[in-house]
Amino acid sequence: MPVEASEASADRVGDLVARVLDADRGAVARLISVVESGGAEEPAAVARLYPHTGHAYTVGLTGAPGSGKSTLTDRLIARLRRDGARVGVLAIDPTSPFTGGAILGDRVRMQDHATDEEVFIRSMATRGHLGGLALATPQAIRILDAAGNDWVLVETVGVGQVEVEIAGATDTTIVVVNPGWGDGVQANKAGLLEIADVFVVNKADRAGVDDTVRDLTQMLELSPARAWVPPIVQTIATDGAGTDELLAAIESHRAHLDGGGLHDRRRARVRDELRAIVLARLAERAADVCGERAFDDLVARIQARTIDPYAAADVLLQHE
Amino acid sequence: MPVEASEASADRVGDLVARVLDADRGAVARLISVVESGGAEEPAAVARLYPHTGHAYTVGLTGAPGSGKSTLTDRLIARLRRDGARVGVLAIDPTSPFTGGAILGDRVRMQDHATDEEVFIRSMATRGHLGGLALATPQAIRILDAAGNDWVLVETVGVGQVEVEIAGATDTTIVVVNPGWGDGVQANKAGLLEIADVFVVNKADRAGVDDTVRDLTQMLELSPARAWVPPIVQTIATDGAGTDELLAAIESHRAHLDGGGLHDRRRARVRDELRAIVLARLAERAADVCGERAFDDLVARIQARTIDPYAAADVLLQHE
Numbered sequence: 001m002p003v004e005a006s007e008a009s010a011d012r013v014g015d016l017v018a019r020v021l022d023a024d025r026g027a028v029a030r031l032i033s034v035v036e037s038g039g040a041e042e043p044a045a046v047a048r049l050y051p052h053t054g055h056a057y058t059v060g061l062t063g064a065p066g067s068g069k070s071t072l073t074d075r076l077i078a079r080l081r082r083d084g085a086r087v088g089v090l091a092i093d094p095t096s097p098f099t100g101g102a103i104l105g106d107r108v109r110m111q112d113h114a115t116d117e118e119v120f121i122r123s124m125a126t127r128g129h130l131g132g133l134a135l136a137t138p139q140a141i142r143i144l145d146a147a148g149n150d151w152v153l154v155e156t157v158g159v160g161q162v163e164v165e166i167a168g169a170t171d172t173t174i175v176v177v178n179p180g181w182g183d184g185v186q187a188n189k190a191g192l193l194e195i196a197d198v199f200v201v202n203k204a205d206r207a208g209v210d211d212t213v214r215d216l217t218q219m220l221e222l223s224p225a226r227a228w229v230p231p232i233v234q235t236i237a238t239d240g241a242g243t244d245e246l247l248a249a250i251e252s253h254r255a256h257l258d259g260g261g262l263h264d265r266r267r268a269r270v271r272d273e274l275r276a277i278v279l280a281r282l283a284e285r286a287a288d289v290c291g292e293r294a295f296d297d298l299v300a301r302i303q304a305r306t307i308d309p310y311a312a313a314d315v316l317l318q319h320e
Numbered sequence: 321m322p323v324e325a326s327e328a329s330a331d332r333v334g335d336l337v338a339r340v341l342d343a344d345r346g347a348v349a350r351l352i353s354v355v356e357s358g359g360a361e362e363p364a365a366v367a368r369l370y371p372h373t374g375h376a377y378t379v380g381l382t383g384a385p386g387s388g389k390s391t392l393t394d395r396l397i398a399r400l401r402r403d404g405a406r407v408g409v410l411a412i413d414p415t416s417p418f419t420g421g422a423i424l425g426d427r428v429r430m431q432d433h434a435t436d437e438e439v440f441i442r443s444m445a446t447r448g449h450l451g452g453l454a455l456a457t458p459q460a461i462r463i464l465d466a467a468g469n470d471w472v473l474v475e476t477v478g479v480g481q482v483e484v485e486i487a488g489a490t491d492t493t494i495v496v497v498n499p500g501w502g503d504g505v506q507a508n509k510a511g512l513l514e515i516a517d518v519f520v521v522n523k524a525d526r527a528g529v530d531d532t533v534r535d536l537t538q539m540l541e542l543s544p545a546r547a548w549v550p551p552i553v554q555t556i557a558t559d560g561a562g563t564d565e566l567l568a569a570i571e572s573h574r575a576h577l578d579g580g581g582l583h584d585r586r587r588a589r590v591r592d593e594l595r596a597i598v599l600a601r602l603a604e605r606a607a608d609v610c611g612e613r614a615f616d617d618l619v620a621r622i623q624a625r626t627i628d629p630y631a632a633a634d635v636l637l638q639h640e
Binding site: 270275313 | 362595603620622
């Protein structure tokens with residue numbers, strides 16, 4: 001019976017993937033749910049999708065809550081649609097258990113495109129399995145890629161290292177800040193500087209914009225020399241000002257990468273992903289090992305001081 | 321030759337542990353360095369120490385930078401010394417690469433006890449190996465325990481989840497806040513509430529102390545009922561006010577745990593530690609696997625789209 005069940009599951013995945021390749025919106029949504037929850041069907045789905053990927057150009061947008069990322073994404077979608085491009089959007093919300101309401105509010109604005117058949121917008125939150133969003137995101141991007149989107153935009157709330165990593169796992173990464181940025185904590189600046197290919201100062205009609213641009217310029221000047229220096233684009237997402245300049249900056253970075261960097265950049269991502277999958281697989285094994293009856297017996301022996309914790313770990317891993 | 325080297329290493333560890341059991345301060349310092357760097361000698365050292373542990377009562381102190389934790393720790397040391405107790409202190413600094421200077425400044429104050437043979441103070445920062453401080457700290461506590469200390473105080477900067485976990489991995493956990501606490505971000509409150517056995521409002525001579533005590537009281541009232549309700553102690557660490565009350569709160573929590581909770585609490589810690597060791601061991605294996613030549617070949621094949629990332633991970637893990 002398990003074999004039949006597994007065959008039925010493979011058929012279902014095969015059918016879903018075939019429909020994704022036909023750009024069936026329902027199938028895209030359903031397959032993203034599969035990778036979001038990290039179900040048993042995920043590896044089979046990725047295996048079937050993978051040969052059909054590599055077409056889409058991926059752009060990450062990250063920034064603090066309230067920086068205007070979603071409105072900016074919205075403008076970018078409209079701009080890309082005007083050129084006839086097909087656009088997929090992933091709105092990643094690593095903090096959703098805490099800030100769900102506020103961020104879902106932002107999402108609503110993007111629903112302007114909800115009736116446009118050539119725009120697919122999907123939000124993703126933390127999924128159940130080990131490896132988390134950092135592993136689920138590349139798979140979801142592949143689904144949108146295989147479905148024939150020319151662009152995949154990945155929007156994340158840039159509040160921590162993981163979110164920065166997710167946004168950085170794209171071909172061009174946009175870091176969105178606001179006037180006054182940098183007055184507060186310095187903590188995350190280095191991480192953002194490392195991943196940014198384009199800086200956007202959004203809400204550029206507000207006081208302090210010149211100071212923020214000057215601060216960013218200085219930060220970039222002080223950082224190690226690199227082949228691509230991130231341009232700083234000023235936007236007012238609420239009225240669309242600067243959207244053309246932002247797309248030009250993205251295209252300019254894309255042209256730069258076409259000079260050879262894109263292959264290397266994608267290879268680095270593949271390396272990171274393969275490492276993450278290996279680690280997640282081993283972590284699953286660790287969870288299995290620690291779920292055994294032997295685990296509880298060893299805990300009791302450790303507490304009785306008849307074995308030490310390192311020796312107990314060796315006992316568990318021997319059985320494996 | 322490797323066998324001889326390993327025997328020599330075992331002899332060295334055996335000698336160090338024997339001297340730790342004799343409360344040799346130099347040996348204690350050296351063995352803590354071994355666990356801090358996560359060297360190959362660590363498991364052997366823990367195996368030899370472990371039967372001699374379980375005597376010390378452990379107290380964690382956590383709080384934001386500048387909350388006065390170190391001065392409070394200092395007062396607590398002096399108070400415990402007055403009763404003739406032997407005291408070991410671990411000052412854990414997970415953020416040291418960034419804030420080394422400021423926190424080391426605090427450390428200096430504790431050096432008042434540097435000439436006291438019955439007080440051992442040691443700071444620890446991030447060590448090299450997988451598992452990090454969350455694994456190194458219990459081993460360092462064991463060294464201070466085996467060396468005959470009656471109390472082991474573990475002070476950490478409570479800025480993130482890991483630090484909260486370290487401070488929470490003690491028999492009694494003290495969370496130090498200041499008047500005005502809670503005016504800002506709510507983010508970490510739930511985590512602190514979960515680990516706190518005693519709340520200290522330090523700098524209680526400052527404005528806003530009553531508001532902070534009221535806020536804490538309300539938070540505790542709103543949280544799920546539990547057998548032990550953390551008392552709120554007001555202190556002025558700079559002049560020592562409230563130190564007796566703090567020790568009384570600790571002793572009261574200790575007496576509560578002696579009613580049976582201590583065994584369960586320590587068992588939960590053993591479970592967490594065993595899980596962490598298993599995971600760290602498997603992560604080391606992952607690093608080995610990903611260091612192989614096969615890894616680079618597979619990355620190239622993934623990029624050429626002749627294999628997908630999940631299938632490539634399976635290939636790597638088969639060889640293992």
